Amino acid sequence: MIYDNLPEKPEILSPAGNFEKLKSALLFGADAVYFAGKNFGMRAAADNFTLGETEQACLYTHERGKKLYLTVNTVPKSCDIAGLEIYLNEIKNLKDKPDAVICADIGVVALVKKIMPGMDIHISTQANTQNYLTCAAWAELGAKRVILSRELSFSDIKEIKDNLIKNNINIELECFIHGSMCVSYSGRCLLSNYFVSRDANKGACTQPCRWKYYLAEEQRPNTYLKIEEDENGTFLFSSKDLCMIEHIDNLVMSNINAFKIEGRMKSAYYTASITNAYRMALDSFYNTGKTDAELTRKLKEEVESVSHREYDTGFFYGSPETDAKICNNPEYIREKAYLGICVGREYDGENHNAIAVFEQKNKIVLNQKAQILSPSCLGEDLYVGNLYGENNQPIESAPHPHMIFKIKIDGSIKNRNGIWRQKEIKPGDILRSV
Numbered sequence: 001m002i003y004d005n006l007p008e009k010p011e012i013l014s015p016a017g018n019f020e021k022l023k024s025a026l027l028f029g030a031d032a033v034y035f036a037g038k039n040f041g042m043r044a045a046a047d048n049f050t051l052g053e054t055e056q057a058c059l060y061t062h063e064r065g066k067k068l069y070l071t072v073n074t075v076p077k078s079c080d081i082a083g084l085e086i087y088l089n090e091i092k093n094l095k096d097k098p099d100a101v102i103c104a105d106i107g108v109v110a111l112v113k114k115i116m117p118g119m120d121i122h123i124s125t126q127a128n129t130q131n132y133l134t135c136a137a138w139a140e141l142g143a144k145r146v147i148l149s150r151e152l153s154f155s156d157i158k159e160i161k162d163n164l165i166k167n168n169i170n171i172e173l174e175c176f177i178h179g180s181m182c183v184s185y186s187g188r189c190l191l192s193n194y195f196v197s198r199d200a201n202k203g204a205c206t207q208p209c210r211w212k213y214y215l216a217e218e219q220r221p222n223t224y225l226k227i228e229e230d231e232n233g234t235f236l237f238s239s240k241d242l243c244m245i246e247h248i249d250n251l252v253m254s255n256i257n258a259f260k261i262e263g264r265m266k267s268a269y270y271t272a273s274i275t276n277a278y279r280m281a282l283d284s285f286y287n288t289g290k291t292d293a294e295l296t297r298k299l300k301e302e303v304e305s306v307s308h309r310e311y312d313t314g315f316f317y318g319s320p321e322t323d324a325k326i327c328n329n330p331e332y333i334r335e336k337a338y339l340g341i342c343v344g345r346e347y348d349g350e351n352h353n354a355i356a357v358f359e360q361k362n363k364i365v366l367n368q369k370a371q372i373l374s375p376s377c378l379g380e381d382l383y384v385g386n387l388y389g390e391n392n393q394p395i396e397s398a399p400h401p402h403m404i405f406k407i408k409i410d411g412s413i414k415n416r417n418g419i420w421r422q423k424e425i426k427p428g429d430i431l432r433s434v
Helices: 019-027 051-063 078-092 106-115 132-140 154-166 191-196 245-253 268-288 293-303
Strands: 011-015 032-036 067-072 100-103 120-123 145-147 172-180 214-217 220-226 241-243 258-261 338-348 353-360 369-373 380-383 404-409 419-422
Touching: 011 019, 011 268, 019 032, 019 051, 019 268, 032 051, 051 067, 051 078, 067 078, 078 106, 100 106, 106 120, 132 145, 132 154, 154 172, 172 245, 172 268, 245 268, 245 293, 258 268, 268 293, 268 338, 268 369, 268 419, 338 404
Parallel strands: 011 032, 011 258, 032 067, 067 100, 100 120, 120 145, 145 172, 172 258
Antiparallel strands: 172 241, 214 220, 338 353, 338 419, 353 404, 369 380, 369 419
């Protein structure tokens, strides 16, 4: 099917749990990134950004013509407000500031407006917005964008969008399209607080919904029975991961303004791979007005290469009442080993060879089967036929974390910024030697 009169191209918004992940997201096609400071963000276990790093991140992102949004989306108690006021004033005084602040609490929204009256405000998915009246209320309070609840279907989103247009209410809509889903309404969960006194509403969730549980009968308190459905067990709380790479057409035609990727606690490789896949899918759709089935198949393989749980389309095509999206197996499907990232280039003047300089992420060895992943490209299979240390001495392996290693490469990939990863050989694969 070819689509005419496509809506304005949506923004791809990627996670930035630290500066390395921010750089990966921007390099591999994100239009914007979202990140947090050391406090008041919903991913307290991520590295996150100091105040100085926040300013550096703003400068780095804006120099590349991209945007970044600061998450201040915890649900604070009264004892947290004084610290929040100090933090927002520190953000206000930065030379270069975020483009928007993401908030979940109406009091925090009011405080951001008071301290930074010109700052755009996005309403977090933590606010559980599920209807057009709530969107309209947030718009009246000055919000520019609402990040809709993950529990909405395409028909729900269409009803919201139609009513906003009908009533001439100007507010952007953002949806999660990839990553972890929560067993509770967008993080409003007490399990973590109950078990280990770590508050999910303050970003400290330990994800007890992913744990395995056993059943005890009242008269037999020391006998524990595993709750089983099959040989893998049944996991009452653990949700599948969201993946909409095969449904870009429906996402675009629902007139969503921003596609959000979850994963601030995932690796820079995850950020690069997933961002790149959705960038390619979205650009292809807008270039042709249709879905490229073969490209989509390859991009599905690409998103399968990262660490994830079972994939699903979430609630876009159905409601929680009919399918709770519970995992059959809560274990992660492991990603391909992330071998290294290209951090520079040198040139062999005598032979005019390009030399790619890498920072090691996992052990790489001579004669390694590998892939290079470059922005807006699918993974390219390679065979590492040469390997050098930082001082250009031949080496058999690069075993140490963050060590510098070098590979001579040919002209077809010499100008690519990219990441290298392990290649799983399949029958019929042809690998080019470098």
